[in-house]
Amino acid sequence: MSASATRLDLYRSLARQLRADSIRCSTAAGSGHPTSSLSAADLMGVLLAGHLRYDFRRPDNLANDHLIFSKGHASPLVYAMFRAAGAIDDAELLTFRKFGSRLEGHPTPILPWIDVATGSLGQGLPIAVGVALAGQRLLKAPYQVWVVVGDSETAEGSIWEGFDLAGHEGLTNCTAIIDVNRLGQRGPTELEWNTDAYAARVQAFGWDAIVVDGHDHAQIDDAYARARSASRPTAIIARTLKGKGVSFLEDKPGWHGKTLDADQAKQALAEIGAEPSRVFEVPSPPEWRPAPLPQPKPVELKRYVEPLATRKAYGEALAALGAARADVVVLDAEVSNSTHAEDFKKTAADRFFEMYIAEQRMVAVAVGMQVVGFVPFASTFAAFLTRAYDFIRMAAISRANIRLSGSHAGVSIGEDGPSQMALEDLAMMRAVHGSTVLYPCDANQAAKLVVAMADVPGISYIRTTREKTAILYGADDDFPIGGSRVVRGGGSDDRVTVVAAGITVHEGIKAADELAKSGVKVRLIDAYSVKPLDARGIADAVRDTGGRLVIAEDHWPEGGLGDAVVSGLVALGVNGIVLRHLAVRDMPTSGKPAELLEAAGIAARDIAAAVRALIA
Amino acid sequence: MSASATRLDLYRSLARQLRADSIRCSTAAGSGHPTSSLSAADLMGVLLAGHLRYDFRRPDNLANDHLIFSKGHASPLVYAMFRAAGAIDDAELLTFRKFGSRLEGHPTPILPWIDVATGSLGQGLPIAVGVALAGQRLLKAPYQVWVVVGDSETAEGSIWEGFDLAGHEGLTNCTAIIDVNRLGQRGPTELEWNTDAYAARVQAFGWDAIVVDGHDHAQIDDAYARARSASRPTAIIARTLKGKGVSFLEDKPGWHGKTLDADQAKQALAEIGAEPSRVFEVPSPPEWRPAPLPQPKPVELKRYVEPLATRKAYGEALAALGAARADVVVLDAEVSNSTHAEDFKKTAADRFFEMYIAEQRMVAVAVGMQVVGFVPFASTFAAFLTRAYDFIRMAAISRANIRLSGSHAGVSIGEDGPSQMALEDLAMMRAVHGSTVLYPCDANQAAKLVVAMADVPGISYIRTTREKTAILYGADDDFPIGGSRVVRGGGSDDRVTVVAAGITVHEGIKAADELAKSGVKVRLIDAYSVKPLDARGIADAVRDTGGRLVIAEDHWPEGGLGDAVVSGLVALGVNGIVLRHLAVRDMPTSGKPAELLEAAGIAARDIAAAVRALIA
DSSP: OOHHHHHHHHHHHHHHHHHHHOOOOOOOHTTTTTHHTTTTTTHHHHHHHHOOOTTTTTTTTSOEEEESSSGGGGHHHHHHHHHHHSSHHHHHHHHTTTTTTTTTOOOOOOOOTSSSOOOTTTTTHHHHHHHHIIIIIOOOOOOOOEEEESSSSOOOOOOOOHHHHHHHHOTTTEEEEEEEEESSSSSBOOSSOOHHHHHHHHHHTTTTEEEEEEEEEHHHHHHHHHHHTSSSOOEHHHHOOOOTTTTTTTOOTTTTTOOOHHHHHHHHHHHHHHOOOOOOOOOOOOOOOOOOOOOOOOOOOOOOOOOOEEHHHHHHHHHHHHHSSSSEEEESOHHHHHHGGGGGGGHHGGGGOOOOOOOHHHHHHHHHHHHHHHHEEEEEEEEGGGHHHHHHHHHHHHOOOOOEESSBGGGGGGGGGGOOSSHHHHHHHHHSSSSSOOOSSHHHHHHHHHHHHTTSSSSEEEOSSSSEEOOSSSOOOOOOTTTOEEEOOSTOOOOEEEEOOTTTHHHHHHHHHHHHTTTTOHHHHHHHOSSSHHHHHHHHHHHHTTEEEEEOSSOOOOSSHHHHHHHHHHHTOOOOOOEEEEOOOOOOOOOHHHHHHHTTSSHHHHHHHHHHHHHO | OOOOOHHHHHHHHHHHHHHHHHHHHHHHOSSSSSHHHTTHHHHHHHHHHHOOOOOOOOOOOOSSSSEEEGGGGGHHOOOOHHHTTTOOOOHTTTTTOOOOSSSSSSTTTTTTTTOOOOOOOOOOHHHHHHHHHIIIIIOOOOOOEEEESSSSSGGSSSHHHHHHHHHHHHTTTTHHHHEEOOOOOBOSSTTTOOOOHHHHHHHHHHHHHEEEEEOHHHHHHHHHHHHHHHSEEEEEEEEETTTTTTTTTOOOTTTTTTTOOOOHHHHHHHHTOOOOOOOOOOOOOOOOOOOOOOOOOOOOOOOSOEEEEHHHHHHHHHHHHHHHSEEEEEESOOOOOOOOGGGGGHHHGGEEOOOOOOOHHHHHHHHHHHTOOEEEEEEEGGGGGGGGGHHHHHHHHTTEEEEEEESSSSGGOOOOOOOGGGGHHHHHHHHHHTOOEEOSSSSHHHHHHHHHHTTTSSEEEOOOSSSEEEOOSSSTOOTTTOEEEEEOOOSTTOEEEEEEHHHHHHHHHHHHHHHTTOOOEEEEEEEEEEEEOOOOHHHHHHTTTTEEEEESSOOOOSSSHHHHHHHHHHTTTTTOOEEEEEEEOOOSSOOOHHHHHHHHHHHHHHHHHHHHHOOO
16 A cells, blocks of 8 residues: 555645744744754654544534544644644734744644643553543544654653553554654654664563654655554654754754744745645545533432441442443552442443552543543552543643542551652642542531532542541531531631541541530531632631630641631631641551551540640 | 572472461451462562562661552552561561551551552552662662562553663663563453553563463562663563462452451461461662762852743753763653753753653653652652652652752743643642642742752752742842742731732732822732742731732632732731732633733732732
8 A cells, every 4th residue: 555646746735834833933033942843743744634523613523533642742733734734824923932832832722723732741651542432532532643752752651551451451543653753852762763762661561663764755645554554552653853944954953942043934935845835635534423421410418327448439429320320430550449430330340440559641641531431440558549630731731630539548547658648639639620529527427528529620539548437417408519528616706617528527526625615615517628728618617716726637737627727717817816736747557546546646635736726 | 501400399388478468467457459479479579589689677778679569559569578578577567557557558668678659550660660760760779679560450551651761771671570460459450460551562662571370489580680681671481370379269250459357267277278477588789879979069050130931041050060960860751842840951961851741751850869869859840740749749748858849830931832831839839748839930939949859858840930030039148949039018007908929029029019100009028939839938928918818829819829828828817818829720821921921910010000909
């Protein structure tokens, strides 16, 4: 199978235009990555004119192929492709990187043809694998996922998490195009042009490898055709020249992330033989629609009376969601019997995905699956979500809607020791743009919050507890996001406000009940919605109790409930606060949960002592 | 080369004891991972009695081999080895996982024979590679680094970052022992017993692979001998049975992380043929000392007068440290021409290590190098340190002393857009146990803080700015950690306190100077030490200015300077605070730095407006 002369002419013409427009827009911007765009221009010319089946007028068509630039810094090339497809015009192309433009320095989904934000290297490939996994296993969609990978970013372990998963799942609809241009930001890559090494690696991870000259349109054309019909995921390993097409840029160090000045651009465009930019025809996707999802049913949650761990309530709520809604998917990082995400398999086994111990790809696949409309919940130990923080951060830039659950929070996990204890997760998750951070203290509350998360936009997070905890609330109670609950006190004679969440609510109850015996009334607030926080509700309590405030949290002192409450109060102008902030201040060890809560100074006795100190 | 019968008897006897003690201590604890210990007991018996050259009486002997359990949950086996080596006694072994014991659920370096904390999977291998890299390239030490890797954790991308680096660097002193016991926490691993697949993967990453029966002492013995004399790093891929040695545990699902009750333990010990535990002889390290380091010289910093980016001052301060001290090492994640870490190569090229785009292994190698006494500085864009948060968190549990630098902080980077902007790094780094968080605003200050970091214990972090900023301070000024500086105002007629750091100090100056023209005096504080914060200094200012406070930061509102200042003030009992907190509240785009500072509402005009609102 070889391309016709007409077809090769078309590719040549389009590649020339992509090169010219990559230079034109980056020179107009005065910043950007033209040379990283030029190396892949032939690869993208052949893809856009010959193989990408995409209706640019209907980016929401689920039959469309997906194109993800894992090497997001080659954004001039991305936008040049959109220009060539007629999706944007020349005037918009030249707004690249300017304030107010949709054409940001790195691609983001404020453009309707972009699935996800890239620019933090190593993320596009595992996200693309998530899009492919949803297409092959859930939607049975005809789309192919094409992902453009930089050679430098193959140093990121997350790339291998992606290769591994696609190989394991046999995702024949996933094609990686590795642009082996040999030069990283500050010098040669590790493997330079050792395309055999790349091939050996991807083959060892379960992929087919096709090595091509990345500037030979016939070879590329043939490779794409083979990739689409392959019986395994395929990596096209393209040997390229960075800056290809312009003599003074080709394979030259020192040009990464540098733009051409006006004179250099003029010379470059002359070498390229640039003609006025025009619109090229892009292959159409097939006529196809996914099978309509069954109508959602009411979510039937269990009604809890006996003590239960909130992580178990999380799992059972997932199961209830799985029975009620066909769009919910669950991802596990090989701890589903600890997070209890495994319960979802009881109602929707076909929508449960094992990511093995690879938290980055778990979040990446969640992001990929929401691209095509699914509602992902991803869970692991809360401590191990730190592994995926860059992916979570980028998911917010992707305007992704994903739900995360972290179990085994805080010192209350007990014997496993500090490596398994999340003590920074609230800080980490609060500092995600537009995030929602929830921390239930009982099973009924946890279940209600899990159901609410399914409809929360953006990045939402629920922190669950390892230990069984008493049931405090009725199964019909409501727990609005942004709310709080008064668990003890509430009268005008409350002396001190105690703000707690999760495990410390139970310590607070013990303290309040003990203090009540000696006539000291406290108002105990369950701040289950850490972000958004019910600052007004807490402020009312603090004012009622003369400013006396105890905050108790199973978290480091920084960035968690304490910071949230104090900042919330001060923002509201609450004054006269006299605070005792109980948090984990020393490195924990192993021990029984009760021993560790006491060692950290966040147990009932510590809360009671803090209250007594405030009223002394 | 095959082991003598006597030697095989010794191995058999030791392996039997390691099995028995793994069961005994975990049954006494009532929690832990006996089955994951049993699978590797033969591997460790042969290692301890035959190949690990280690003086347990002198764990600080730099000639000692290193043994790192990347699968840290097999801690019963680790402690059983220490018992067998005579490092701990039987009574201490039975304190496993109890409150107050050194034998925590997962290993930590509160035990002198443990290099680093493990338990978050996927970290031990890349850290071990760091220890090996320091041994081979810096110390020219005779030690071998043995790292025990679980099969499940090979799903973590960070494992492949480690394999890749060791292969690239040709670390012949690094041996990975992969315990392929086929069963993960909740079921079979991805590759189960496909040892050929493991071999193909590690070979593709530049390692030799030796596949062995992990319960055949002669095969293991031979493999270790080959590994120590190999010309490449070697992975010993050991096919094992989880729970090996106990009939009702062997290769049985449902036993991960479960302990035997007293009756089960009795039966198991009978099957194993346990004898009273005794001390075995461990091979000695060779007589060897590293060449003494040259005496440190005074650090000669540049003296800055002209505007300069603090990232450039970071690089030049590293160069000065490199010239003065032989223990400082610098690690780059392929952006050293942006972070300016490359300047270190001018004075100490042999102590500069290119980690390529792999932030997890950059931090891991830093942790590994400090194990053998080096003083690592690791730098990348601040946004990309989020990729390594789990490694940073674990480094704190490892009691590691490492220094991190994040450049390109905040929206002030400009055109590159949000994927490259760190807006959560202060929150992330504050919430690390014992961390120090610094954010200089001028080059002289940055340089001084970099030098100070070299002697700061724990995890220290410096946030640097992309743009050139004016010089505010003299080259002889001191900037103690925990301090702050008054940049404008200071008199009794200051009306408002403005707290800023880094780039916003410069916006604050413009605002203060503009306000001064209309007679409004503000006290502008440079809070360069975000943690520990000079809360007392800021409190004095806030009290002097009637509680009126503006905080301006190039960061999300959560967890950064704002939270730090407000929590610090309230903890000191400062009251009557009237706050305007200026932070980045909407998702940024591309644009010029000044445009983006204004769009975020953290520019000079916004600070001035906030001040005016407070005094209106």
